[in-house]
Structure formats: C-alpha cells, structure tokens
Amino acid sequence: MLPGIQSLGPCEWEVPLGYVPGMRVPGVFYLSPRLAGTLEEGAVRQLANVATMPGIVKRSLAMPDIHWGYGFPIGGVAAFAFEGGVISPGGVGFDINCGVRLLSTPLEEKDIINRRELAERLYREIPTGVGGKSSLRLSGKDLDSVLVEGASWAVRQGFGRAEDTEFCEEGGCMEGADPAAVSEKARARGIPQSGTLGSGNHFLEVQVVREIYDQAAASAFGLVPGQVCIMIHCGSRGLGHQVCTDHLRVLEAATKRYGISLPDRQLACAPLDSPEGRAYFGAMAASANYAWANRQVIMHRTRKVMEDLYRVPQKEMRLVYDVAHNVAKTEDHLVDGKRLRVCVHRKGATRAFGPGSPGIPAPYSHVGQPVIIPGSMGTPSFVLHGTGTAMEKTFGSTCHGAGRVMSRTQAKRRITGREIRESLGKAGIVVRAPSDAALADEAPDVYKPSAEVVRVVHEVGLSRLVARLEPLAVIKG
C-alpha cells in the first residue's frame, strides 16, 4: 500500500487527516490486496482533496474502482450537509447521470442464433459514435418537457411502457429540474443527440445470465440462469457535458466570492443554498432527466428489434432496473444516530440502498435495490443488491464498474482494435463499432478485473452479488 495510508480492516483503508493540508474529515477507500497495485497516488490525493470541502459529512469515500479522475477521483462519494455544505460539478462529472439499465427477455442463449444480424440491426437502429445523429426531431418545447419529465416524457411519446419508469432510480425523473439553468449551448448539443449512445466506454450489450449467486434476490429481480438480457450504458450526451462546462465556469468564479479555498480548480463549488449552487442543481437534475429519457428511447428501440427478430412481445421484455452512477442527490441518512438531509455526490459510484429503504420499487423492497455493474468490453457484468452495510458505511453507495488501469496511449501500443475484435470473435462475442480504432481504447485489459472489484464490495458488504452476465454481442460507440 502507498505510504501514509492506514489499514482499517480487510479491504478498508484510511487516508488520515493531514494527508493534504486542510482536510476536515478523513478519507476511506475500499480495495483488496490484489487491487492495491492499481492504486494511483493521484487518485488518493484527489480523495483527500475532497475532504477539504466545506460541509463534508463524516468522510470522503472511494469505492474499489477508484482511479485518477479530475476533481473527485472516479469511484468517489461524498455527502455535504445542507447547512454549510456545497455542491460541485467536479463531484458529478461531465457525463451527468451516466448510468446503466438492464432489460430482461424470455429468450435463452440458444434462441440467439443470428448474433451478427442482431448486432447489425441494433447498430443500425441506435445511433452510436462521434457524429452519430438522432432520428428524433425534438423541438425546443419538447426538450423542455424532456428536461422536466425524464423517462416519463419518452413513455408518453410511445417509447416504452408506463411501468418502466417505476423501475428507474427516482422513477426516471429527478425533482428540482430547472430548464432555465440549461444554456442555449447545452440545448444545441442535446437536441440532435437525444436517443444516441455516444462513444467511449458506452455500450449496448446482449448478455446471458451465466450464474446466479443469490436465488431469492434473483427471483425478485426476475433473473434466471441462461436468460438473455440487454444492458444499456450511456448518459446525458453533449447536453450534460455542456451543463458541466457552463456551471464549472460560473462556480469557479463563485468559489472565491464565497471565501472557499480549494486545492484543485475542478472542485469549484458553491454553497447548496446559494443562487449559483441552486442553478447548478437545477441544471444537473434537468440533465439527469435527459439521460433517463435517452436510455428509455434506446431501450424502446432495442425492444422493437428483439420483437422483429425473435417475435417476443414487448411486454415480455421487462426493465429490471436503471441506475445512475454520476449524480448528486438529496437524501436523508443516519449520521451518528441522527437523521440528516445531505447532498450525496456519486462520481463513478452507484447508489446501493438496502432493504426497506425509501425509493425502491415495491417488488424489490425486501431485497434492496438492484445494483448494475457493467463490465468492460467482453468481460462479465454483474447484478448485486443494496445493503444495510452500505447505508451505514458509504451513504448507501457501491462501485460502478471496473475502473481503468491503463492509459489510452499504452492501450494503443499494446493491442489493435482488429486483434480485439478477433479475440472476442473466438470467444463467440460479436462486436459492432464505428471503427476498430475505437475498440483499442476499450480493450478488456485496460480495466481492473470487474470480478475482483465486485468481490471487494461483496465481501465488505457494500452490496451483495446476485448474478453474473456474460456478453454475446456488443454495440460500441
């Protein structure tokens, strides 16, 4: 382990006060000995930097997929008290409400005989990659409705079923959205990209449930071994990116005005009850709603393809759940025995509310919310459930993915996109992407092993394993 870090127990580490000047609370992160070698000093410093921010409650946290980001580390979680606390775009990220949803089908692996055709159809129906344009023609007024209503807007337009929204965090619509705080520039980026997947690590995968670890939880979530599911991973596209950029500029100037001193300008923030803080929250919530509408539209198109190719009625393809892993939310948590309203920032971290927590769909309430952890390309993804331990230790949070370990430059030197396509093909996985170059950046071994990351959160109890899914076909942006 890196110098200056203390062990708190198996897989639990403390970054003590004083690691960087001005820390108000200690930092805590979760990592197994096997993953310790992947820890970057820069990521630990970012975790410590977050601990210097006004109003931070208890501790600055990071999940086992911790890595060097900007502002907060990726995998970072921090809660700020409404009294004296702040909100920061650096604790949410550029891709506001980047998230994952899982759609179940009644199909089995053997039913997916024409994988290449399936991948081709999905690729054609769902615009991907840089410059991918939506076939939706949103007016400015439509966009306002998207920003306020989220997934419900999409359902109202015929993209999906009424019950879908119940199976999204926040019902697919965050309260407090303020379209007036979303700039013309953000709107201009958002309008042509609605219903598009984007690029980078975003994907749509056809997967099979390969293993069930928790029978009772899997039954509640409607998952059975051998079942074909579809996972969609994307966010708020250029609209959310521009909201982050715009408000970062405003907050960067406001930080000084409020007398807040920070070790990193990307942590620019303002008091939660200030005009600048409220404007960012309203724009962020609007972007989160855009992302939910986006995933809803993509899921609907996916259902249509599956209906066309395999004659599966749409109502038999159920949304298991939709999680947000880049967002700040108003939540009540027990802190030292008292209920406290806080603004929880999760940047590359997933909410993992335990059994009986508010805001979980009734059929899942006894189990805890589903936690969906996407694998990197070609590697397994996992479904877990939230726990009481997460409520006690991490403001109800867990990891969000595998976490990168290798830079783009290193990745490109090591392996070509074509080699990746061929090796996945040998494993029976069909990949469809705009170009081979885009694949090289996302080679499976540029990420930490996802199985090890989820093993850590499972063992610490921040969430518990329910099922492992393996890819059959991958659509990459």
Next chain:
Amino acid sequence: MSFEELEHTADARFRIRAASLGDLYSEAARALMDVMYGRPGEDGQEREIEVDAHDPESLVFAYLSEVLFISEVGGFVVSRADVAVSDTNAKGKLHGEPFSPEKHGGGRGVKGISFSGLSLRREDDSYTLDVIFDV
C-alpha cells in the same frame, strides 16, 4: 509547435508547446481534434470564435470548450486557429472542414475540458500548456 499525448489512466492528457500564445491556441485545438476525429482537419472553411475569462488559465478552458462546442454542434473539424490572445480575451478564426464520417469517424467523443491538471507556463521564449480532455 507541437502536441504530445501524455500518460493518463482515464482521459486524454496533452502537453502542447509553441513560441507564441496564438500558436499555442492553434495547436491545442488540433490536439482536441486529434482525439475527437483521429486527426485534425484541413483548411477550407472558417468559423469565428471569441471568448472572455478572468485569468489566462480560465481563458484556455473557455476557448477549448468553445472549440469543442463549435466542432460538435457545427460538425466542423478544425485544422488550425488564427486567434489574438490577451490575458482575458481570445478572438479570431478557426480554419477547418465539414465533418465527414468516412474521413473523421472512429475518434472518441470529448465530454469537456478539465480544470484539473490545467497549467499554462511561459519559459523564456516558449509557452507550454498541459490539459486534460475528458473522454
């Protein structure tokens, strides 16, 4: 005048060097295009650009954010920039060509310009900019 990609685990980190601020701004735009489209564009068309900020580093942030916006929304692949740069204002033209999927596909979308790790230094007769593009 040059740009070089440095190691960064998650994002695209660049070091850009030039003899003048104007050249530095041009080269920084080319680095951004290199990520978004696999290569910068070619001359042919022009777009106006002007940004203001309260200090030189915020100005670079505002300028590159504007280049990203013009490129993404307008489908414009920048070849170079011809801008006059002061401490708080940058104004001029972007040269480039329209985006075509055959020529410029296969890049990686840039979400935004990061303030983390952003540094602008003047050493004798040259300027050096370190910047991270969030991908």
